[in-house]
Amino acid sequence: MPSSLGGGQSWRAPSIGTLEAPSPAAACATTSPASHPCERSRFLITSTGALYIKDVQNEDGLYNYRCITRHRYTGETRQSNSARLFVSDPANSAPSILDGFDHRKAMAGQRVELPCKALGHPEPDYRWLKDNMPLELSGRFQKTVTGLLIENTRPSDSGSYVCEVSNRYGTAKVIGRLYVKRKHGGSALSGGGVCLEGAAGSVEDAAASSRGRRPRSYSCRSLVDGGLTLSQAASEQRETLPSPRSQSGRCWMDACVTPRFPLLSFPRTPEPLKATISPRKVKSSVGSQVSLSCSVTGGQEQELSWYRNGEVLSPGKNVRITGLNHENLIMDHMVKSDGGAYQCFVRRDKLSAQDFVQVILEDGTPKIISAFSEKVVSPAEPVSLMCNVKGTPLPTITWTLDDDPILKGGGHRISQMITSEGNVVSYLNISSSQVRDGGVYRCTANNSAGVVLYQARINVRGPASIRPMKNITAIAGRDTYIHCRVIGYPYYSIKWYKNSNLLPFNHRQVAFENNGTLKLSDVQKEVDEGEYTCNVLVQPQLSTSQSVHVTVKDRSGSSLSVLCGGHPVPSTPQGGLKAVSTPRPPLQSRSR
Structure with missing residues (x-):
């Protein structure tokens, strides 16, 4: 493993x-x-x-x-x-959860650990919330290396817990629920009270009450929080002895002693049912993950449902509902239509409660703010290329040279920083350029909302040649691009041939001599499949060539793919910026 x-x-x-x-x-x-x-x-x-x-x-x-x-x-x-x-x-990365929890159960007085651990660089920060409120980490609540430790748990510790993990590259969270049950040490009484061993009134005590003597004290505890002690009731010659109302946690109780029923009876006023969704404000981006938690007070046995814009939400491809009572809603790869009003609806017997929040989704597709331009350099000259990109969540930037990935080492140095405006700036540095460093450089910015790319040619002076080209699979009815991977500079011309015929020979073919790109529009299997040859005229009587084979597949048998730009990418009027932004395809519709 x-x-x-x-x-x-x-x-x-x-x-x-x-x-x-x-x-x-x-x-x-x-x-x-x-x-x-x-x-x-x-x-x-x-x-x-x-x-x-x-x-x-x-x-x-x-x-x-x-x-x-x-x-x-x-x-x-x-x-x-x-x-x-x-x-x-x-490597710099946003936090990703290694260990978390959906729910935990514990008996009162036990120690319980709520795991929350994430992987990320720089080391992420952790913050805990209970029932949507920041948790004070002191006394019984301690943050550990692996999560949150609660000593000597109490029933009042029950509730919704959120662990928020963040660094400058992103955030993640764990949402779970803790249930703490009371240890029953005596007789269970109506209305939710527990009378400790020996605390229930005896027949003699009840009779003493009826004769005007003071009965002994009755020490009882509430099921909600414990610690309720009823003082001695005034002794009078009547069947019902009123006792003062006492409050324990959120539970109000009345005591009643009669000669006929010696046990104390605690009828409890039902606590109002209440639902609260957290977080209260949700502003995210297309393609991101959104998590909502519904905290319910007023009893633990209830029916909970989630709604979006008035329609019931059910688990599906990008919808998960977790927790013992379905209190956690997690949605992945959000699309624009997923924005709107989200409602948590709770029912218990004849009672009901609801809460809602508005989820606002912004277009977080990466966008090129600025980038490097085409240039000609001499051998041993240093080269620095820059891509400045914005997007939500923060995009990941990768580099390629003539479609081959550029890795660290080998004379190339890649670094990255986050600006105060929240943009990602990536640098590719070459300390001493060589002829083999020439070609088309591309920076690609990718996040969960989409992809954007920028490319430009860097020419290094030296003998011209062509890098070996990889065979291409094209989809019938779509456009495809073939790039002649020329290195060295200068050269006289770049020409494309198919079966010894100079291209273009029809309106669907476009050859760009300045950068060696061949575009095939509306690809057709019968006409476009076959071998293509790129010929570079190095000197008037000297040329070099490389061939590539194009296979055309039917569209019906192909899988959905996203073209992250092409060759060439059209220039802006300023002549520097070249970019193609390709949003991710929407998810398939799902039944609700």
Whole structure:
């Protein structure tokens, strides 16, 4: 089970090889002969058996990791398969959730951990909210390396918890619900009270009340928050002894003692049903993920439904509804039509409540703000190319040279920064250019909303030649582009041939001699399929050529593809900026 990770980041190994028996104890081991104890500060095993490695180092990739479970009572052990960790240089990235939760259940007084761990660079920040309000992390609530730790849980700790994770490249969140149940230590009374052992009134006490004597104290606790103690009721010769109204948490109770019914009775006023959606304001972009959580007070047994613009929402391709009571709504790859009013509707018996928020979606398709221009340079001359792009979420920028990806090293240096305006600026630097560095450079900006590209030719003086070209598959009825990958400068001309015939020979063919691009419009299998040859005239009596084969597929048998620009890209009147913006295709319609 290999995993890849950037150095200096954290890694979580899932719990594997657990024993099918109560209360297994988790441990870890490595297969390296060198000492590598998990008790070191960078290694942490959680209560669920997950292994976390903080501040990953290169040497962490030298070991095999495995999980061993040991049964607490029988001593039987089982061991998982090995896992390897591949460590690479960290790359700037938005947070992505490694570990989270939908819901947790606990008994009052227990310790509970709500996991929330994300991978991102720089190291992301964490913020916790409970029922839409920032959570004060002190006392019983402590933020740990792996999430949120709650000591000595109380019923009032029940509710919706949100873990927000963010760095300068983006955000992510975990939404879950915690249910804390009270430990029942005595008799359950009507209306939600619990009378502790020995606290229920006896027949003698009731009789004493009727004779005018003071009965003993009755110590009882509310199911909601505990700690309610009823003082001694004034003793009078009547059947019903009124007691003062007491408040515990959100629960109001009345006490009633009669000779006929010695137990205390606590009729509880029903708490109003209330629904609250968080976040309250949602402004996102097309293609992004939107998460909503509906927090309900006034009882835990209710029916919850989600609506969008008055229509019921059901789980589908890009819609997920999670949580014990369906309180979490998660929507991926939002399209423009997904914007509007979202409603959480709750029913319990004859009661109902609702809340709604407006989801506003903006066009976050990447846009080129500024970029490099075409130029001619001499060998050994430094070259710096720049692409300035905006978009929501922040786009990822990649570079290619004559359609081949440019990777770090090999004389090329790529760096990136985020401006105060929220734009992404990427630089490609060549310290000492060579003839092989010439060609068409393209920067492509991509996010969940769409793709935009910019390209321009950089000519390096030297003998002209043609890089080998890859065969092309075209779709019938669509346009396709073939690029002659010329390096070196100057050269006299670039010409295209098909079956020894000089192109173009019909109106659907356009040859651009300035950059060596051939455009085929409305591709037809019978006419356009075959071998194409690019011929570059280097000197009056010297030429070089390369061939490429074009295969044409029927449109009916093809899968949907997105053309991220083409060759050539038309120039603006200013002559510098060349760009094609291609939004992502809309998702297929789904039934609601």
